Amino acid sequence: MSSAAVIGSTGLVGSNILSTLLATGAYKPAHTITRRAPKAASPSLNAVVDTDTSKWAAALAALAPLPSTVFSALGTTRAAAGGLANQWKIDHDLNVELAKAAKEAGVKTFVFISSAGTRGFASSYVPYSKMKNGVEDAVKDLGFDHAIIVKPGVILGERETSRPAEGIAQTLVRGLGRLSQGVHDAVGQDAEVIARAAIRAAQLADEGKAPSKFWVIEAGEIVRLGRTEWPAKPAAEGATTDATQ
Structure with missing residues (x-):
């Protein structure tokens, strides 16, 4: 069985990726590299x-063993980082550095959790979009066997540290969900669904079933892979999933 590494595993999407990996036993072991210990616990x-x-x-x-797949959900906010320059060092520079290290080490698949709407004419000039686009381009250009970019809309879920603007956006998306599930899914996706979509995409790549070497996954495919077609699997023996859901 192949192993995997999760970068950003203490954040909202990253913690869900890690807890899902541990619960399903999809990859063993599951490595993490963090500044503080993840909440999840497992022999794996x-x-x-x-x-x-x-x-x-x-x-x-x-x-060791070298992961065949690396998931990066690494990211921060300008406020948490202490300014745009520091945010750039984490959201862009560190992600690119990790992707390069992964490629040089022999990692086959790299999955980056990016963001929707960064490629529009106006939005592409926004610093946040430049960071995400820069990482996406670097991952593509490194020549992994499979490079997977997951681009969710508003990420729904409870963070350990609240983000006021995101909280307002989540409230609006959940309100849309009362009117139309389709509209809800197009605008925002649950962190657990995003995590599952990232994992399922990596599995499909491992099985030779990815649609292309460079695969960009947006709202519709996130919902399809992470909810509609997500296979129910029993939890791996001995695993606990106390990471943030």
């Missing part, structure tokens, strides 16, 4: 904790 979890993010690329390359 290999958690590397290092507050110095400059060491993460080397730590990723040194993981």
